[in-house]
Amino acid sequence: MMSRPGAPSPPHRLPIPRRPAATGHRITHGGTIQKRGSFSNFPIKTPPASRQSTNTGSSSNQQLNHAPLPLPSPPASAELGLEAAMQPDANAPSHRLARVAAHLRPQMEEGAVAFALRPAVCRAKGGAPGFKVAILGAAGGIGQPLSLLMKMNPLVSVLHLYDVVNTPGVTADISHMDTSAVVRGFLGAQQLDAALTGMDLVIIPAGVPRKPGMTRDDLFNINAGIVRTLCEGVSRCCPNAIVNLISNPVNSTVPIAAEVFKKAGTYDPKRLLGVTTLDVARANTFVAEVLGVDPRDVSVPVVGGHAGVTILPLLSQVTPPSSFTQDEIKYLTDRIQNGGTEVVEAKAGSGSATLSMAFAAAKFGDACLRAMRGDAGIVECSYVASEVTELPFFASKVRLGRGGAEEILPLGPLNDSERAGLEAAKKELSESIQKGIAFVNK
Numbered sequence: 449m450m451s452r453p454g455a456p457s458p459p460h461r462l463p464i465p466r467r468p469a470a471t472g473h474r475i476t477h478g479g480t481i482q483k484r485g486s487f488s489n490f491p492i493k494t495p496p497a498s499r500q501s502t503n504t505g506s507s508s509n510q511q512l513n514h515a516p517l518p519l520p521s522p523p524a525s526a527e528l529g530l531e532a533a534m535q536p537d538a539n540a541p542s543h544r545l546a547r548v549a550a551h552l553r554p555q556m557e558e559g560a561v562a563f564a565l566r567p568a569v570c571r572a573k574g575g576a577p578g579f580k581v582a583i584l585g586a587a588g589g590i591g592q593p594l595s596l597l598m599k600m601n602p603l604v605s606v607l608h609l610y611d612v613v614n615t616p617g618v619t620a621d622i623s624h625m626d627t628s629a630v631v632r633g634f635l636g637a638q639q640l641d642a643a644l645t646g647m648d649l650v651i652i653p654a655g656v657p658r659k660p661g662m663t664r665d666d667l668f669n670i671n672a673g674i675v676r677t678l679c680e681g682v683s684r685c686c687p688n689a690i691v692n693l694i695s696n697p698v699n700s701t702v703p704i705a706a707e708v709f710k711k712a713g714t715y716d717p718k719r720l721l722g723v724t725t726l727d728v729a730r731a732n733t734f735v736a737e738v739l740g741v742d743p744r745d746v747s748v749p750v751v752g753g754h755a756g757v758t759i760l761p762l763l764s765q766v767t768p769p770s771s772f773t774q775d776e777i778k779y780l781t782d783r784i785q786n787g788g789t790e791v792v793e794a795k796a797g798s799g800s801a802t803l804s805m806a807f808a809a810a811k812f813g814d815a816c817l818r819a820m821r822g823d824a825g826i827v828e829c830s831y832v833a834s835e836v837t838e839l840p841f842f843a844s845k846v847r848l849g850r851g852g853a854e855e856i857l858p859l860g861p862l863n864d865s866e867r868a869g870l871e872a873a874k875k876e877l878s879e880s881i882q883k884g885i886a887f888v889n890k
């Protein structure tokens with residue numbers, strides 16, 4: 449892949465990755481480019497100018513001079529203001545490379561954002577078939593490791609990283625991982641719509657975390673507004689996406705999101721899922737410690753909500769079936785309910801759970817993607833619109849399907865202490881839900 453002296457300069461100097469494979473092509477020894485996926489048997493001769501263009505590593509910091517991007521079925525040129533895209537030479541090698549560049553770094557020029565991120569265009573991108581996933585709050589403590597883990601997920605073809613700070617750096621960093629998902633970064637409110645357009649799954653860890661001494665509800669005033677704004681974007685740009693909501697207080701932010709979607713006329717309760725997977729991960733870990741077994745072999749249903757007493761582990765339903773002493777039940781229930789506080793205090797002011805939360809969110813996101821693909825029998829706990837109690841939202845086991853939470857499973861038989869825990873959980877949950885609904889409707 450050396451450049452050839454004397455060859456004509458391409459019209460655009462492009463910050464192209466050295467390996468065009470990230471675009472869904474691979475270069476064979478014979479100098480042909482083969483597309484991956486459904487076009488894998490369709491070799492395209494690589495013209496010399498194109499090959500030389502891929503060697504302009506020194507230009508990687510230059511702004512792109514975006515050329516019109518050729519598409520199989522381009523939208524009306526008048527609509528796009530890209531008449532040149534319809535010109536006969538639109539498939540010239542330089543244009544192909546410009547398309548790659550615009551697609552990898554759409555935030556560089558506003559015009560390119562508008563063009564490159566239309567749903568029809570997005571669908572044609574990506575290194576492999578798969579889902580388009582956006583992470584909102586991607587530069588944060590949870591967002592960064594979550595972005596890394598989602599970049600590793602083979603079901604993700606396009607990964608959009610959005611935040612109000614630092615996404616260029618996080619995106620550049622993560623985009624060098626040689627996994628198939630194509631990563632694009634979006635910075636600031638003016639790029640929210642571009643980040644969301646065409647997405648299948650939106651994961652939201654945006655917002656402030658707790659400091660020692662704070663409850664999750666203390667975050668309400670800041671995070672409620674952030675979640676409202678981001679969900680308005682989801683309604684505008686990807687109303688059919690499944691939303692995984694992480695921002696605290698989850699007990700209130702999920703009702704907030706539901707109200708936003710209702711106002712926009714896009715609400716589908718199945719597609720809005722509050723992420724409580726970390727409570728389950730903690731429960732599995734702590735129970736496994738007590739039992740002296742591998743946590744991967746343990747499954748503890750955790751129901752109710754995601755704060756204090758609303759986190760209700762159903763220890764009578766642990767798999768494999770296990771019995772616990774009263775002391776063990778008290779120890780485990782306290783530790784599971786206060787696992788978040790344990791981390792907040794250990795971090796001593798520098799934040800709350802981020803790494804374990806990213807792990808949990810990636811696990812839940814993967815479960816959603818597998819269900820969206822059509823895998824059967826995927827059951828996870830999640831805080832969703834529900835009828836298992838008299839409350840409008842409740843966390844319990846849900847069966848995930850192509851459309852999100854397809855079925856909400858019953859709580860199953862509870863023992864006396866769990867029934868008492870349920871009553872305490874419902875009381876607090878009811879107030880948190882009302883607070884969320886009132887915030888949007890005030």
Ligand SMILES: NC(=O)c1ccc[n+]([C@@H]2O[C@H](COP(=O)([O-])OP(=O)(O)OC[C@H]3O[C@@H](n4cnc5c(N)ncnc54)[C@H](O)[C@@H]3O)[C@@H](O)[C@H]2O)c1
Nearest residue numbers: 585587588589590611612653654655656657694695696726
């Ligand atoms: N559901 C759970 O189990 C769980 C567990 C842990 C933390 N959390 C919650 O997750 C949230 C994030 O925690 P963190 O530790 O990553 O916090 P953080 O402060 O490290 O990161 C939050 C990120 O959100 C970004 N952000 C702020 N406003 C935004 C906006 N309007 N649009 C997009 N991005 C915005 C910030 O710039 C930051 O990068 C907190 O609310 C925290 O309480 C939830």
